[in-house]
Amino acid sequence: MRRGSIIAGLDVGTTKICALVAEVLDNKINILGMGSAPSTGLRKGVVINIESTVDSIKKAVAMAETAAGVEIRSVYVGIAGGHIKGFESYGAVGIRGKEVRPQDVERAIDSASVVYVPLDREVLHVIPTEFMLDGQDGIKDPVGMSGVRLEVKVHIVTGAVSSVQNLLKCCERAGLEVIDIVLEPIASAEAVxxxxxxxxxxxxxxxxxxxxxxxxxxxxxxxxxxxxxxxxxxxxxxxxxxxxxxxxxxxxxxxxxxxxxxxxxxxxxxxxxxxxxxxxxxxxxxxxxxxxxxxxxxxxxxxxxxxxxxxxxxxxxxxxxxxxxxxxxxxxxxxxxxxxxxxxxxxMPEGIKTKHIPHASGIENNLNNPMYSTGIGLILHGSMNGSQRVFYGDMFNGIFDRMKEWVGNLFGVNGHDLRGKTVTMKQRV
Ligand SMILES: Nc1ncnc2c1ncn2[C@@H]1O[C@H](COP(=O)(O)OP(=O)(O)OP(=O)(O)O)[C@@H](O)[C@H]1O
Ligand SMILES: [Mg+2]
CATH class of the missing domain: 3.30.420.40 (ATPase, nucleotide binding domain)
Structure with a gap:
């Protein structure tokens, strides 16, 4: 039997922590397993108790693993909380060749991302909303088009470094590697x-x-x-x-x-x-x-x-x-x-199937509830390999590598030069 790639989503909510595992095969997403545990370590979307959050994550993940018959090692995790802020930014670059190449798009997005971010905040998402080529606006994908000046509007989402760190820390302590942190409403939007x-x-x-x-x-x-x-x-x-x-x-x-x-x-x-x-x-x-x-x-x-x-x-x-x-x-x-x-x-969450998997029967009924929109959305986000993700993939890696470094440092694993920022964070822990 052909096997698809396995994706896991972890919705760390204020009332429940939900883990979902799915198999992606031929662009179809099949939910293999789901686990949910009451959440007691969060307040207003932010982790305030690491121990109890780690316990709930472990319980939810173990349930999902048992249902799916697979081991979950890495997850897409959702983030929310009053510390999240979103704002618009703008960037522009000259086109060196005759037509716009993916590298030009990346350079334009990079230039829009060069904004002042206070030391206690970190960029989570840089999402291109619109491109303009030689003054022509409303362009969604400029690659392949001719022009000399490419402009881009982006939506930048930032979060408090401490809240992001605590979420990452909970996942690491639960034995999970975080592939990507996704703003929860963006995940829910994918699903509904x-x-x-x-x-x-x-x-x-x-x-x-x-x-x-x-x-x-x-x-x-x-x-x-x-x-x-x-x-x-x-x-x-x-x-x-x-x-x-x-x-x-x-x-x-x-x-x-x-x-x-x-x-x-x-x-x-x-x-x-x-x-x-x-x-x-x-x-x-x-x-x-x-x-x-x-x-x-x-x-x-x-x-x-x-x-x-x-x-x-x-x-x-x-x-x-x-x-x-x-x-x-x-x-x-x-x-x-x-x-x-x-x-x-x-x-209600859509875009998922569970029917042909015998041990997953019944999950679909449970998941047909607006409570699970974020969890399903995280899976859909993880399965996306469209152009948008390609655009800012490198940037994400940069952000996550840095975040992992911080967490690693807090656990005493790495010894990177983390600038003044990390010293403050170490003191907080
Ligand atoms: N039938 C219902 N009628 C009214 N409220 C409901 C119903 N079912 C669930 N809720 C409420 O929905 C809330 C939980 O929703 P959800 O699971 O989406 O939150 P969460 O993801 O854990 O939290 P958050 O996203 O805020 O971190 C609870 O306040 C619960 O009381
Ligand atoms: Mg939620």
Whole structure:
């Protein structure tokens, strides 16, 4: 039997850590195994406890390995958190030959990447959004075209060095090599957006437990990224405080009876709620909506501000796609639709198959949930060998080699000259 290449994705989320293993054969992606473990070592998308994060990663990876019957050594890992910042940059180069070669494209992107980045931040992604050749804009792939001056607009994503380092450290301690760190909304977008949506203009909104990640696409390219430190866990804690019930019970009632719009709830409906004293009380269901609607409105307001900051640059959008576990909250899609004035749909992960693998049956049903968009997206990102990745492949290697050096140094493995930056990081550990 022919065997394809194996790819593993690791979504280190605030509520769950999910490992996925897939086989890529003839451009088809088959999920072989999946493992998920509760995550207790993250807050608002950032690692705050290395030991418990390593434990959860090991559990999730072991489950995925058992299901798939393969050993996972290297992974594509997702990153999010309020420390992530995205901005635009611009570069230009002269063309030496008669037509644009891949090296010219690389030089143009390199020149756009020469930006001031504070010592405590690191570049994670440099994504070309548009090329211009001799003043002609809107070019997606200039290779082979004739011209003398190539310009490029890029979207640069940076993260706090300490947060990136801690994530890498957790993976290394769990025995995993990190092939690439991918911004979570970019991964989720791979899994849920269609090419038409990206062309027409769309906001991908991944509402997870601790963060809401946004990626805005227009004309087929990524234009804006943002991570908001607000997610489904805030709804849960509001319910816990409002009804004076334990967090686990608040989480249960949120999923079963929660609604983002008070007016959508039957005013006469009641529900059973168990208090900390184990007493069961009957309370009106609309109480929950009354508690969480203001928080949902706060979230939609923050999303609206992000989208408007991009729309101000004349970037009209045709819709928004909600994904992530908290997008399942009843009525949240309608609230976002009303607040943003855009058509909204819930995005389920797509582009995967599991059917013909006997021991993987059932995974597909489990994975058909917006919670797994990032995990599936990491696999899709890993399987991509299109031109975009070729463009910035070398740059990534540079970044990751450096990051690995830092981590290696923290473990006392390497002795590289790491400039003043690393001394600060060593002191922090
Ligand atoms: N049916 C549901 N109704 C409402 N909320 C839900 C439902 N199912 C899951 N959630 C919420 O989704 C959130 C978890 O989503 P997800 O798994 O996408 O987050 P995560 O990836 O772990 O976190 P993050 O991306 O923020 O780091 C939790 O707050 C959970 O309560
Ligand atoms: Mg997530």
């Amino acid at each position: 957006l269609t090419g038409d949506e990206k062309d027409l203009g769309v906001a991908l909104i991944d509402i997870g437990g601790g963060t809401t990640d946004i990626a805005i696409y227009r004309d087929g390219s990524l234009r804006h990224t943002a991570v908001l430190a607000l997610g489904g866990n805030h709804f849960t804690s509001d319910i816990g405080i409002g009804l004076r019930i334990p967090v686990l019970e608040a989480e249960r009632v949120k999923k079963k009876y929660g609604c983002a719009i008070t007016g959508m709830v039957d005013g006469t409906a009641e529900m059973d709620v168990t208090g900390a004293d184990k007493q069961v009380r009957k309370i009106p269901r609309k109480y929950i909506a009354e508690i969480i609607q203001p928080r949902c409105e706060e979230l939609t307001e923050l999303i609206k501000r992000e989208i408007e900051s991009v729309s101000a640059k004349e970037l009209g959008l045709s819709g928004a796609v909600l994904t992530g576990g908290a997008s399942l909250l009843e009525g949240l899609d309608r609230l976002v639709e009303a607040d943003l004035g855009l058509s909204v749909r819930i995005g």
